[in-house]
Amino acid sequence: MFTARRTRYAVATVAVSGLALTLAACSSDDDASGSGKSDKTISIALPPAGWDEGTAASYVIKKVLTDQGYTVKTQSADLGIIFTGLAGGSYDIYADTWLPTTHAAYLKKYGSKLEDLGTWYDNAKLTIAVNEDSPAKSIDDLKKYAKDYDNKLVGIEAGAGETGVVKNDMIPGYGLDDLTFQTSSTSAMLxxxxxxxxxxxxxxxxLWRPHWAYTQFKIRDLEDPKGLMGSAEQIHAYAKKGFAADHPDIAKWMKNFKLTDDQIGxxxxxxxxxxxxKNDPEGAVNAWLAKNPDFEKSLTGDAAGSGSTETSGS
Incomplete structure (x- = not known):
């Protein structure tokens, strides 16, 4: 079952030439290349637009490392460029690798040149969500309570991976063919x-987890007794080969790095x-950490330091 959430991030991008991707990764005006940088400079690859959980986690990691005296540079790129650059040493860390399904092709291609820094979220999955006071408890109930939902299921982009799962597996599997499956865009769904x-x-x-909608709205997931939306995945942070040996302190902190649904939401x-x-992710992280004063200490075992604050834009 194909469980990638959005079509533009389909694993087919792996097929792009590795050489071209490496050149593209190294040609940015905001170069996050590892060449010539000191041991105290760390480059973090940011995920493409739409993968909000990875962006949020990356900026938390950046803040922690900065407080510990590291200079942290960030750069956003397409997934193919990220994994090629990580394997080639152009990036140090990428924090939004979904396994065992969504990014499996990248790990198959580049896994021998990468190392796993650990799982920071273990409930990443495709979902059908409803407002919390509505009658349906499981996806199967949508057949019985269709009228309560205007005989409609609101989807995202027509070409998205989740749309394919819903259309080809979930709807026929639960006998919901009479339900109108309305596809348009993620913004329209929200x-x-x-x-x-x-x-x-x-x-x-x-919908999918993790997502900020679970914090913004009073919604809950419908149970999926037949498992037709797929199993939960884990989100890992990966690094270039040899990173843990070069930075055992960071590797230790990353093993302690965990975010719950409520925290990431x-x-x-x-x-x-x-x-x-909205245009200040570092400010958002600072505000979040102010409300969660023990989080950073849970990673590093001590209070935040006063390290370098040099950054490069993303």
Missing amino acids: ASLKSAESSGKNVAVT ELENLMRNNDQY
Whole structure:
């Protein structure tokens, strides 16, 4: 079963020439290349737009390392460039690797040149979500309570991986062919959640965890007794080969790095929906850490340091 969430990140991008990707990764005006950098300079690859959990986690890692005296540089890129650059040493860390399914092809191709720094989230999965006070408890209930949801399931992009899972597996598997499966865009799906909460109407949408919508709206997941939405995945941080030997302190901190649904949802929500931080991810992290003063200490075992604050934009 193909469980990648959005079509533009499909694993087919692995087929792009490794040489071209390496050149592209190294040609950025905001070069995050590892060549010539000191042992105290760390480069973090940021995920493409739309992978909010990875962006949020990356900026938390950046803050922790900066407080410990490291100079941290960030650079966003497409997934193919990221994994090629990580394998070639152009990046040190990438924090948003979904396993065992979504990014399996990248690990198959580049895994021998990478090392796993650990799992920081273990409940990444495709979901069907409804407002918390609506009648359905499982996906199977949508057949019985279809009218309560206007006989409609609101999806995301027509070409998204999750859309394919819902259309080809979930709907026929639960006998929901009479339910209108409305596809448009992720933003339209989120707008339907906002509209339903404002009006007090019921809504059923395709969603995934982790996502800030679980913090922003009063929603819950429907049970999936047949397992047709796929199993939960883990989100790992990966590094270039030899990173743990070169930076055993960071490797130790990353083993301690864990985020719960509530934590990642709250942080994503600050970054995406708080006007003060929409263009200031580092400010959002600072605000989040101020509300979670023990989090950084749980990683490093001591209070935040006063290290370098040099950064490069993403």
